[in-house]
Amino acid sequence: KAGVTQTPRYLIKTRGQQVTLSCSPISGHRSVSWYQQTPGQGLQFLFEYFSETQRNKGNFPGRFSGRQFSNSRSEMNVSTLELGDSALYLCAVGPGGGDGYTFGSGTRLTVV
Amino acid sequence: GENVEQHPSTLSVQEGDSAVIKCTYSDSASNYFPWYKQELGKRPQLIIDIRSNVGEKKDQRIAVTLNKTAKHFSLHITETQPEDSAVYFCAPPPSGGYNKLIFGAGTRLAVHP
Numbered sequence: 465k466a467g468v469t470q471t472p473r474y475l476i477k478t479r480g481q482q483v484t485l486s487c488s489p490i491s492g493h494r495s496v497s498w499y500q501q502t503p504g505q506g507l508q509f510l511f512e513y514f515s516e517t518q519r520n521k522g523n524f525p526g527r528f529s530g531r532q533f534s535n536s537r538s539e540m541n542v543s544t545l546e547l548g549d550s551a552l553y554l555c556a557v558g559p560g561g562g563d564g565y566t567f568g569s570g571t572r573l574t575v576v
Numbered sequence: 577g578e579n580v581e582q583h584p585s586t587l588s589v590q591e592g593d594s595a596v597i598k599c600t601y602s603d604s605a606s607n608y609f610p611w612y613k614q615e616l617g618k619r620p621q622l623i624i625d626i627r628s629n630v631g632e633k634k635d636q637r638i639a640v641t642l643n644k645t646a647k648h649f650s651l652h653i654t655e656t657q658p659e660d661s662a663v664y665f666c667a668p669p670p671s672g673g674y675n676k677l678i679f680g681a682g683t684r685l686a687v688h689p
Contacts, residue, residue, distance in 0.1 A: 495675045507620070507665065507679035520676050554619065558675060564610060564622035565677065 467491065468557050470568035477575050482543040485571045487555035489536050495559075496538040498530060501552040501570070510553075513538050545575045578603055578670045582680030589656050590688055597683045599666030600648040609642055609649045612665045614682075620665060624651070656687045 467490035477483050487496055497512035497520075509522040513532035530540040542549055552572050558565035579602040589595050599609075610625035626633045626640045626649065633640050637656075642649040649668075653660055663684050667677040 497675050497677070499677070499679075506681050507667075507677075509676050509678065512675045514675070522676075556675075556677070564625060565675070567619040567621070569619050 468555060468566055468568035470553075470555055470571050472571060473569065475571060475573045477545050477573065479545055479547060479575060481545050482541065483545060483573060484539050484541045485553055485573070487538045487540075487568055489557040491557075493557035494536055495557060496532060496536065497556050497565075498538070498540050499554045499556065500524075501554060502550075507554070510540065542573075547575050549573065550575045578678045580666060580668060580678050580680045582666055582683055584683060585681060586684045586686070588686045588688065591656060591658060593656055595651075595653045595656055595660070595685055595687075597651045597664055597666075597685070598648055599650065599668070599680050601666075601668045601678075602647065603668070603670050604644075604647060606668045606670065609640065609666070609668050610677075611638075611640060611651045612667055612679075613662045614665065615662045623664075653685075656685075658687050658689055661685060661687045 469488045471486045495514045498510040499507050501507045511521045511530050512519050516532045527543045532538040552570045554567050554570045556565040556567045581600045583598050607628040611623050612620040613623045614620040624635050624638050624640050626642050637654050639652040663682045665682050666680045
């Protein structure tokens with residue numbers, strides 16, 4: 465079964481800074497997708513990478529970007545942080561057997 | 577475009593009662609219908625899913641039913657227990673073929689002992 469490791473688990477940044485989050489699929493799944501979870505907007509799709517190529521992008525500003533490496537590890541970057549970027553950022557790999565997706569534990573980003 | 581609606585937004589039941597959560601989607605070409613459970617402070621986890629060629633699927637106390645004509649599918653939990661308390665999300669991916677889950681707003685289920 466796929467496992468997903470996200471680092472760091474918690475992060476506090478100030479407005480205007482930039483941040484990089486990491487997602488490592490244990491089993492080497494080639495597809496990694498990212499989601500933002502906030503109390504007001506729920507779970508929203510950010511983007512998806514497959515074999516180092518971005519295949520799909522959600523409705524987020526260009527400050528949100530990502531990439532994927534040849535070992536399937538993915539990073540997402542948020543530049544010029546705003547207070548509203550405070551959220552739980554989740555990555556998911558899949559589909560696995562039966563089309564299910566496996567989520568990482570997430571990175572909780574707080575922007576102050 | 578893709579639109580997913582989930583009802584109710586909150587649900588409170590007594591232990592042992594049944595709970596039903598409904599998800600309505602807009603993409604008539606969708607063919608995969610999952611439900612995820614997210615406990616407080618934890619990651620979403622797939623609990624049950626169904627494909628479009630099947631009308632119902634059961635796994636112990638949980639079941640999912642699908643009505644493709646009406647474009648909705650439902651999560652049924654019987655004999656609810658306090659550990660069922662969580663937020664439940666439906667997330668039917670669009671038919672575009674890419675790994676992009678469109679989540680419903682979630683249903684917060686509270687099971688009271």
